[in-house]
Each structure stands twice: as structure tokens, then as C-alpha cells.
Amino acid sequence: MQYLHAALTETLRLYPAVPVDGRxxxxxxxxLDGFKLKKGDGVYYMAYAMGRMSYIWGDDAEDFRPDRWLRNGIFKPESPFKFIAFNASPRTCLGxxxxxxxxxxxxxxxxxxxxxxLENDAENVTYRTMLALHIKGGLNIHALPRTGFVKV
Structure with a gap:
């Protein structure tokens, strides 16, 4: 299950359920950089963009690479301030x-x-960034039953 955990985390890095968030x-x-905020100012961050920044993730930031989360086959999490899909610090998702x-x-x-x-391998999948990440036009797939297992 270590690799599955890494694959799910890598998916959330590239396609966070909440692509834009703020306070x-x-x-x-x-x-910390000296920028001054006044009471009531909005501060937003884009988890979708952060998951693709080579500054944060390296030159292969746009590649789906679950093994970036594994050390000797064991899942090793990154700082929640780097992998922001579940927020960080006191705001870390309880679920x-x-x-x-x-x-x-x-x-x-x-x-x-x-x-x-996929129904159409040639179709280019694009996303709509809203409160939650949506696939523009949906993603049409066929789920084909696996054969050859023993029924219990």
C-alpha cells in the first residue's frame, strides 16, 4: 500500500481537489518578506500551480512520478507547506x-x-479551476469487468 499512497499523493499534488484557497x-x-497586510486583506494561494512549480518540486514537477514520495519503498511525506492539498499547521484537514x-x-x-x-485516447483533457477542480467536459471512460476470478 506504500506505492498506492504515493500514487494518490502524487495525484493530489498535480490535481488538488481545492485548486485555489485563501484567507x-x-x-x-x-x-516574512516584509509585505504589509491590513485587516480584512485577502491572501490567496494556488495549490494547482504550486504542485507544478519546478522551484518547489524540481525540473520534473509536471511529471506524474509517485516514486518521488518513496524512500527505499516506504512513503515519506513532504512538509505540508510544500504539499498543500490538505492545508498546513492549525488548518490541516481533520479528515x-x-x-x-x-x-x-x-x-x-x-x-x-x-x-x-478512455473513450477517446486522442482527446486532450483540460480543467476548469473553480472552488473544486473540474474536468472540462467530463472524462468519458469505459469500465470493463476483469475476467477470470473465482466468485465467492
Missing amino acids: CTETDDTL KDLAYRQMKIVSATLVHFFRFK
Whole structure:
């Protein structure tokens, strides 16, 4: 399950469920670089863009590479300030572990029972950045049952 955890994390790095997020300042504040914020200012970050920044992830930032999360076959997480899909610090998602568990159960079940094939291999998949990440026009796939297993 180490590789599955890495593959799911790599997917969330490139395709975070919440691609843009932000906060409002409650008091005047100064960021570490000296930028001054006034009470009520909005501060936003783009997890979708951050997951593709070579400055953060290296020259292969746009490549899907689950092994970037593995050290000797064991999953090793990055700082939540680098991998921001579940937020960080006091704002870390309380459901993170449950979300991973659910993703693993669903993934294992689907892969066990089905093979998947894109309806149109030549179609270019694009995304709509909204509150949640959407595939523009949907993603049409065929789920083909796997054969050859013993029914219980």
C-alpha cells in the first residue's frame, strides 16, 4: 500500500481537489518578506500551480512520478507547506487520514474488479479551476469487468 499512497499523493499534488484557497487577515500583519497586510486583506494561494512549480518540486514537477514520495519503498511525506492539498499547521484537514483510507479502499476495489479505457485516447483533457477542480467536459471512460476470478 506504500506505492498506492504515493500514487494518490502524487495525484493530489498535480490535481488538488481545492485548486485555489485563501484567507482574510483578522489584524494588520507583516509577512516574512516584509509585505504589509491590513485587516480584512485577502491572501490567496494556488495549490494547482504550486504542485507544478519546478522551484518547489524540481525540473520534473509536471511529471506524474509517485516514486518521488518513496524512500527505499516506504512513503515519506513532504512538509505540508510544500504539499498543500490538505492545508498546513492549525488548518490541516481533520479528515486527511480518513480521505486517504477512503481513496485506497475505492482504488483497490475498482482496480480489482475493472480495467479502464478512455473513450477517446486522442482527446486532450483540460480543467476548469473553480472552488473544486473540474474536468472540462467530463472524462468519458469505459469500465470493463476483469475476467477470470473465482466468485465467492
